[in-house]
Amino acid sequence: IILLSHLGFKEDQKIARAFPGIDIIIGGHSNESVKNSMKIGNTHIYQVSEYGKALNVIKTLVDTSANKLLKIKLKVVKASDLPAPDSAVQAIVEKWESKVRDTVDVPLTEIKSSYNRHQVKKLFEKALKEKLKADFGFYNLGGIRDSISPGTLLKRQIWNIEPFSNRAVLVNIPGVTMSDSLKKEMKSKNIKFETDKVFRVATCDFVAQHSKQYLGPEVVNLVPGSDSTLFVRDVVCEYLQKKGAKPK
Numbered sequence: 001i002i003l004l005s006h007l008g009f010k011e012d013q014k015i016a017r018a019f020p021g022i023d024i025i026i027g028g029h030s031n032e033s034v035k036n037s038m039k040i041g042n043t044h045i046y047q048v049s050e051y052g053k054a055l056n057v058i059k060t061l062v063d064t065s066a067n068k069l070l071k072i073k074l075k076v077v078k079a080s081d082l083p084a085p086d087s088a089v090q091a092i093v094e095k096w097e098s099k100v101r102d103t104v105d106v107p108l109t110e111i112k113s114s115y116n117r118h119q120v121k122k123l124f125e126k127a128l129k130e131k132l133k134a135d136f137g138f139y140n141l142g143g144i145r146d147s148i149s150p151g152t153l154l155k156r157q158i159w160n161i162e163p164f165s166n167r168a169v170l171v172n173i174p175g176v177t178m179s180d181s182l183k184k185e186m187k188s189k190n191i192k193f194e195t196d197k198v199f200r201v202a203t204c205d206f207v208a209q210h211s212k213q214y215l216g217p218e219v220v221n222l223v224p225g226s227d228s229t230l231f232v233r234d235v236v237c238e239y240l241q242k243k244g245a246k247p248k
Contacts, residue, residue, distance in 0.1 A: 001021060001022045001023050001024075002022075002023060002024045002025075002026065003015065003022050003024070003025045003026070004026055004027075005025055005026070005028070006027070006029045007029060008027070008029040008030035009045075009047055011027075012045050012047075013040060013045065016040040016041065016043040017040055017041070019043075020042065023042065023043065023044065024043070024044050024046070024058065024069075025043060025044070025045045025046070026046050026048060026056065026058070027045065027046065028047065028048050030047065031047070032047045037074060042069070044072055046058065049076075051146075053078070053079055054076050054077060054079060055079070055082070056074060056075075056076055057074070057075040057077055058072065059073045059075070060073075103155070104154065104155045104156035105154055105155070106154060107152050108155060108237055108240040109152075109240045110153070110244070111148055111149065111151060111152075111153050111245055112150060112245075113150055114147065114148065114150060115147055115148040115245070116147050117144045117146070117147055118141065119147075119148075120144050120146075120147060120148055120161060121139050121141050121144050123245065124137070124139045124144065124162075124232065124236055125137030125138060125202075126239070127235050127236045127239035127240075128168055128202035128203065128235060129202050130239060131168065131202070131230070131235045131238070132169075132200075132202040132228070133200075134170055134200045134201055134202035135191065135200045136185075136186060136189055136191050136202070137201070138182065138185055138201055138202070138203045138207065138214070138215075139203060139207070140206070143162065143206060143207075144161060144162070145161055145163060146160050148161075148245075153245070155233075155237050158233050158236050158237050158240070161233075162232050162236070165233075166204035166205055166206050166231070166233075167204060167205040167228050167229065167231060167232065168202065168204060168228045168231070168235050169202075169203060169204065169205050169208050169222055169228050170200055170201070170202055170203075170223040170228070171200075171201050171203060171208050171211070171215070171221065171222055171223065172198050172199070172200060172201075172222075172223055173198065173199050173201050173215055174197075174198050174199075174218070175193060175195045175196060175197045175198070175199060176195050177216040177217055177218040178193075178216045179214065179216045179217075181214070182201075182215055182216065186199075200223060201215070203215075204232050208222065
């Protein structure tokens with residue numbers, strides 16, 4: 001039994017413990033590099049690289065009469081070591097690429113130093129805060145899918161970082177019900193926390209829909225009229241075009 005999972009490495013481990021009959025779990029989402037199989041019971045767990053950076057080739061030896069996995073071997077093949085693309089497939093890719101190239105290959109600003117995912121998260125939060133005139137911005141780290149390297153930053157890269165088409169929204173969060181994790185976020189931004197205050201927080205519709213996980217135990221309310229039609233990626237692109245990437 002082979003399970004293809006997109007739950008993340010930690011959840012894959014839970015599944016292996018809960019369902020010991022699974023032979024192999026090949027997982028994604030958390031993008032953790034597991035060079036060698038983690039084995040829980042008789043279940044082998046592998047993680048694949050993000051954005052097609054590498055392929056996992058898993059070879060198995062199975063006793064079909066006993067229905068038993070005897071041997072398993074992993075080989076990681078870097079994308080740079082793969083043969084040239086199939087011409088027919090490449091033509092299909094180019095067809096769709098040509099439709100978006102003029103939209104996404106637009107320079108935004110120059111980046112002088114690398115931004116890791118945590119720093120990109122802060123950049124998104126600044127852009128959302130300014131655009132929606134909030135007390136502060138909050139973005140879930142899981143929604144930041146890539147880092148930023150030095151050089152000319154294109155719209156394409158922001159689209160890659162935020163590929164979900166999340167919308168920018170403004171929510172009201174009472175201090176009395178605010179989550180401890182969000183209070184820590186405020187402290188890191190040097191924002192004074194007040195129990196009896198209602199804070200206006202700029203975020204994305206995904207976070208608002210999962211507010212109990214990120215914001216606090218109570219369901220938060222969207223600020224009237226703020227059910228935005230703005231894409232988060234457009235807000236960030238506009239911010240970078242106007243202000244550039246300020247020192248971290």
